[in-house]
Amino acid sequence: MNWEELAKELTQSTPAKIVLMVIDGLGGLPVDGRTELEAARHPNLDALARESACGLTHPVYPGITPGSGPAHLALFGYDPLRYQLGRGILEALGSGVDVGPQDLVARGNFATLKAGLITDRRAGRIATAECERLCGRINAGLHPPSGYAFSLVAGKEHRFVFKASGPGLADSLTDADPQKEGKPPIPVRPLGPEAKVAADLINAFVSQVTDILKEESKANTVLMRGFSKFPAIPTMTELFKIKPAAVANYPMYKGLAKLVGMDVRSVGAETEELFRGLESCYRDFDFFYVHFKRTDSAGEDGNFEAKVRAIEEFDAFVPRLTALQPEVLVVTSDHSTPALLQGHSWHPNPFLIRSRYALPGEAARFTERECGTRGGLGRFPALQAMSLMLAHAGKLKKFGA
Amino acid sequence: MNWEELAKELTQSTPAKIVLMVIDGLGGLPVDGRTELEAARHPNLDALARESACGLTHPVYPGITPGSGPAHLALFGYDPLRYQLGRGILEALGSGVDVGPQDLVARGNFATLKAGLITDRRAGRIATAECERLCGRINAGLHPPSGYAFSLVAGKEHRFVFKASGPGLADSLTDADPQKEGKPPIPVRPLGPEAKVAADLINAFVSQVTDILKEESKANTVLMRGFSKFPAIPTMTELFKIKPAAVANYPMYKGLAKLVGMDVRSVGAETEELFRGLESCYRDFDFFYVHFKRTDSAGEDGNFEAKVRAIEEFDAFVPRLTALQPEVLVVTSDHSTPALLQGHSWHPNPFLIRSRYALPGEAARFTERECGTRGGLGRFPALQAMSLMLAHAGKLKKFGA
Numbered sequence: 132m133n134w135e136e137l138a139k140e141l142t143q144s145t146p147a148k149i150v151l152m153v154i155d156g157l158g159g160l161p162v163d164g165r166t167e168l169e170a171a172r173h174p175n176l177d178a179l180a181r182e183s184a185c186g187l188t189h190p191v192y193p194g195i196t197p198g199s200g201p202a203h204l205a206l207f208g209y210d211p212l213r214y215q216l217g218r219g220i221l222e223a224l225g226s227g228v229d230v231g232p233q234d235l236v237a238r239g240n241f242a243t244l245k246a247g248l249i250t251d252r253r254a255g256r257i258a259t260a261e262c263e264r265l266c267g268r269i270n271a272g273l274h275p276p277s278g279y280a281f282s283l284v285a286g287k288e289h290r291f292v293f294k295a296s297g298p299g300l301a302d303s304l305t306d307a308d309p310q311k312e313g314k315p316p317i318p319v320r321p322l323g324p325e326a327k328v329a330a331d332l333i334n335a336f337v338s339q340v341t342d343i344l345k346e347e348s349k350a351n352t353v354l355m356r357g358f359s360k361f362p363a364i365p366t367m368t369e370l371f372k373i374k375p376a377a378v379a380n381y382p383m384y385k386g387l388a389k390l391v392g393m394d395v396r397s398v399g400a401e402t403e404e405l406f407r408g409l410e411s412c413y414r415d416f417d418f419f420y421v422h423f424k425r426t427d428s429a430g431e432d433g434n435f436e437a438k439v440r441a442i443e444e445f446d447a448f449v450p451r452l453t454a455l456q457p458e459v460l461v462v463t464s465d466h467s468t469p470a471l472l473q474g475h476s477w478h479p480n481p482f483l484i485r486s487r488y489a490l491p492g493e494a495a496r497f498t499e500r501e502c503g504t505r506g507g508l509g510r511f512p513a514l515q516a517m518s519l520m521l522a523h524a525g526k527l528k529k530f531g532a
Numbered sequence: 533m534n535w536e537e538l539a540k541e542l543t544q545s546t547p548a549k550i551v552l553m554v555i556d557g558l559g560g561l562p563v564d565g566r567t568e569l570e571a572a573r574h575p576n577l578d579a580l581a582r583e584s585a586c587g588l589t590h591p592v593y594p595g596i597t598p599g600s601g602p603a604h605l606a607l608f609g610y611d612p613l614r615y616q617l618g619r620g621i622l623e624a625l626g627s628g629v630d631v632g633p634q635d636l637v638a639r640g641n642f643a644t645l646k647a648g649l650i651t652d653r654r655a656g657r658i659a660t661a662e663c664e665r666l667c668g669r670i671n672a673g674l675h676p677p678s679g680y681a682f683s684l685v686a687g688k689e690h691r692f693v694f695k696a697s698g699p700g701l702a703d704s705l706t707d708a709d710p711q712k713e714g715k716p717p718i719p720v721r722p723l724g725p726e727a728k729v730a731a732d733l734i735n736a737f738v739s740q741v742t743d744i745l746k747e748e749s750k751a752n753t754v755l756m757r758g759f760s761k762f763p764a765i766p767t768m769t770e771l772f773k774i775k776p777a778a779v780a781n782y783p784m785y786k787g788l789a790k791l792v793g794m795d796v797r798s799v800g801a802e803t804e805e806l807f808r809g810l811e812s813c814y815r816d817f818d819f820f821y822v823h824f825k826r827t828d829s830a831g832e833d834g835n836f837e838a839k840v841r842a843i844e845e846f847d848a849f850v851p852r853l854t855a856l857q858p859e860v861l862v863v864t865s866d867h868s869t870p871a872l873l874q875g876h877s878w879h880p881n882p883f884l885i886r887s888r889y890a891l892p893g894e895a896a897r898f899t900e901r902e903c904g905t906r907g908g909l910g911r912f913p914a915l916q917a918m919s920l921m922l923a924h925a926g927k928l929k930k931f932g933a
Contacts, residue, residue, distance in 0.1 A: 132613040137593060488872070490561055490879060493905055507901060509910045511594060518595030522878040529876060530592055531599035531612070532622045 147458035147524035156427030156468025175449035180497035186508025187479035202465035208517030217359025224386025241350035306356035366392025379422035430468030486523035548859035548925035557828030557869025576850035581898035587909025588880035603866035609918030618760030625787025642751035707757035767793025831869030887924035
């Protein structure tokens with residue numbers, strides 16, 4: 132019996148509200164002896180930490196650096212090693228492409244084809260504006276078979292998201308990408324008879340596109356990989372008997388929330404809008420996932436000071452969170468993004484849970500080291516955050532007698 | 533390879549003695565800033581903690597509140613998610629009903645039948661004395677087929693334990709309970725051919741009982757659910773090569789100990805009898821499970837002060853434990869019962885292990901927070917207590933070369 136089976140058997144609906152506040156990429160590493168969290172002034176988070184049980188979570192497995200997909204799935208109570216999302220669906224979600232049950236999506240690259248061989252898999256890293264122009268030309272020039280539709284959504288430089296819509300499109304397909312330069316393009320092959328329709332459709336699409344682009348010098352064909360459908364994931368309501376809402380600005384996080392059946396409340400880029408968005412739907416749900424992005428962006432840029440400022444900016448809004456008086460408040464992150472590493476890392480996430488039934492530890496501040504050594508919860512898998520949240524909200528019945 | 537397979541391969545018998553002292557429902561939550569353990573004066577436990585490796589255990593899974601059954605199985609070294617005990621067997625154990633391999637038990641309710649429909653599933657919650665009278669009448673009036681026996685053991689109010697004894701009684705049976713009022717009684721159905729004998733026997737029993745009770749106004753029939761046999765669990769001796777004894781007063785804990793093959797030493801309700809019981813069998817075994825109940829009872833009553841007093845009462849007897857000089861002494865709990873919650877909870881259990889070979893941590897007192905933040909062992913599944921105890925007693929050989 133695993134956590135999911137336990138959850139299905141033991142969860143119960145209660146009026147208690149849970150707020151899961153995700154400060155993206157929060158954890159860091161010391162520069163001049165202090166991490167971003169240690170260098171920042173965040174008196175409100177520190178006060179919360181003193182009233183909370185604190186700890187550190189590892190998103191997938193100690194030492195494993197997660198992408199946003201698995202890191203969020205774990206926080207949402209889904210085993211990230213069980214539910215693996217295809218690269219295509221994550222790219223589509225991150226690009227704000229709406230994916231429904233009849234859709235098949237993939238990551239695409241523009242590429243250069245010369246004398247029957249792929250000579251540049253990235254078409255000379257064409258500019259983003261050029262990518263947008265080409266996608267527009269292709270979308271206007273395609274003639275899909277009756278009952279089907281194709282569309283390309285331009286990404287950065289040579290990248291795009293491919294979407295095919297229509298009946299009977301399975302995603303058990305090989306990539307249409309030779310992976311190495313100097314090789315001929317390879318057609319998509321179905322991995323089973325159920326994917327024959329999709330394979331034929333995609334190969335015809337690539338031919339049409341190559342025809343449309345035949346006058347282009349660099350970007351005159353496309354490569355595609357990571358074909359995926361909207362994955363079959365049980366909703367949070369099915370698993371946990373909660374009514375969840377997501378308050379987020381970036382497409383990736385709204386997409387991940389949609390994937391697990393949350394009601395997505397899209398808000399603008401200003402931090403204040405995040406809290407206004409939460410307040411405006413607070414009566415209507417009992418679980419709220421709120422996503423703050425700026426910490427991660429600053430970390431990805433390697434900008435320690437900007438990350439410190441993002442933390443301080445967030446901290447000023449903490450009283451808006453506590454004013455709602457949720458029965459359970461969790462403040463944590465999906466993964467660490469130390470400015471020192473300029474990217475996601477494997478370091479565990481600071482975590483606090485505040486509830487009438489949480490035993491506060493002895494963390495004096497909300498920092499990686501205080502949470503880790505004095506928080507009371509120790510280190511644990513992020514997947515266990517959900518059972519803790521549900522337990523503190525009275526949403527988990529007793530196991531056995 | 534799981535723990536059970538490891539244990540079978542690596543355990544060895546040694547003369548070293550292990551005492552597992554379970555203070556039921558010990559963990560708590562703060563009231564006026566202090567938990568029951570923090571508010572109580574328990575200098576002997578504190579002194580033990582300073583000489584021990586300390587930590588916190590979660591019985592089944594973080595956030596999951598366990599019943600006594602799974603919580604104890606974990607402490608006895610059995611995966612509580614693998615060995616799930618039926619409601620009937622736990623009710624029988626808790627009521628002190630002796631269950632053997634030929635017995636089939638179930639939970640029963642007296643109920644009210646009117647014009648062919650169950651109009652009250654609890655027969656108006658008849659008084660316990662009334663329940664005892666009815667069970668007596670039924671036990672005297674039944675005529676089971678040759679080779680079989682039936683008996684009812686009265687519980688509280690409308691509840692009883694049903695026991696059928698005889699050859700060929702399987703427990704793959706549906707409940708004989710419509711679950712809702714206003715519906716007709718439903719017969720037991722066998723879930724496979726092996727349970728046909730049992731189903732016929734039980735349906736005949738219900739008819740006989742309804743006939744015996746036909747003059748009663750409220751309690752004129754019975755509903756039964758959770759049919760179970762004595763479960764097939766390997767004994768602790770088979771798994772761990774130890775000779776275990778249980779010293780306990782309450783039927784539930786004696787029953788659980790019997791389930792895993794312990795020699796059960798029943799003692800009276802006074803705390804002193806527990807320690808006398810342990811002392812009197814100390815020469816004859818190498819593993820001792822000792823169960824102290826009063827902390828849990830006080831917690832269930834929501835009586836913080838009574839729980840504090842129970843802890844202090846226990847503490848006075850700690851010198852009797854240490855005087856025995858067991859090679860390994862563990863003091864812990866099965867689950868937490870915070871007075872604040874008036875029931876079992878998901879909070880982890882304070883745990884200490886004292887042995888010549890245990891590295892003491894820095895816990896200054898035996899409290900939830902000292903064990904959790906300074907105990908040295910951190911948080912771990914209660915299932916791992918057994919391997920720690922066996923290891924410290926030299927009862928686990930090296931794995932691999």
